[in-house]
Amino acid sequence: MGATISLNAISHRYKPGAATVLEAIDDQIKSGERVVLIGRSGCGKSTLLHMIAGLLMPSDGCVKIGGRQVTRPSAKWNMMFQKPSLYPWMNVRDNVGLGLLFAGAAKADIGERVDQLLEMVGLADKSRVNVQSLSGGQQQRVALARSLATRPDVLLLDEPFSALDAFTRAALQQEVVGICGEMGITLVTVTHDIDEAILMADRVLIMAQNPGRIESRLEVGLGWPRDPASHDFQQRRRALMDLFQHTDSVTPLPEKDRDGARLRRVSNG
């Protein structure tokens, strides 16, 4: 499993004559690679992720997955959002199995696959529980299991852990990276968080805004699992912070954002 993703000369305006949101985006993501898109709010990260998911077509250029142009969503490239968007009237296992049901899988196969997935995400004992009675982190695990059910080649995450507490977030970051590694899934994650980027990426694409573009790239070059307290992790974190600050300095920021940027720089050392 896994598939290459090529971003070919992508530019985008939401309407003819409107501002250019993305300009000349080019990148080749290898099969099984874990890539993080990072950048300031509004630089076009989600727009680009929606294009990879086939939810939005670029004005110019194209996305290819496994060499084929993406023109629509598919169960082979699944997207997970900040809010898990589960069906509140269903229990855990029915939510997880829904994609397989739509894909026409046999009931027995669905049951077996759902059991495996619930085991994988640590929710085997919650199988018959209604999803509304789960914590935010548990609901995200259900969404993760549902995303993995159709054995996707590509998993796309749009800030999926930002609403969770720090401990749950750290556990899920490591789990997702580990599961995608085991299954060979190509993983693209959007985040604002420098630590999350170093924790989850083989390679980080740093985006600048006005118009949105890839300003620089960082090969993280650390093994798995990663220890945020280690010297090497902290060294990569600083390298990414430097690139991020450089990107800020070449991008004129709106006045209202400047204090926030300065504060973040101070607090991140």
Ligand SMILES: Nc1ncnc2c1ncn2[C@@H]1O[C@H](COP(=O)(O)OP(=O)(O)OP(=O)(O)O)[C@@H](O)[C@H]1O
């Ligand atoms: N449906 C839309 N119609 C028109 N403009 C849009 C639409 N969606 C996003 N935009 C604009 O495109 C730009 C990029 O938005 P996008 O959500 O991709 O950025 P982002 O980097 O993901 O931001 P954030 O980190 O805040 O989620 C912004 O200026 C936004 O206002």
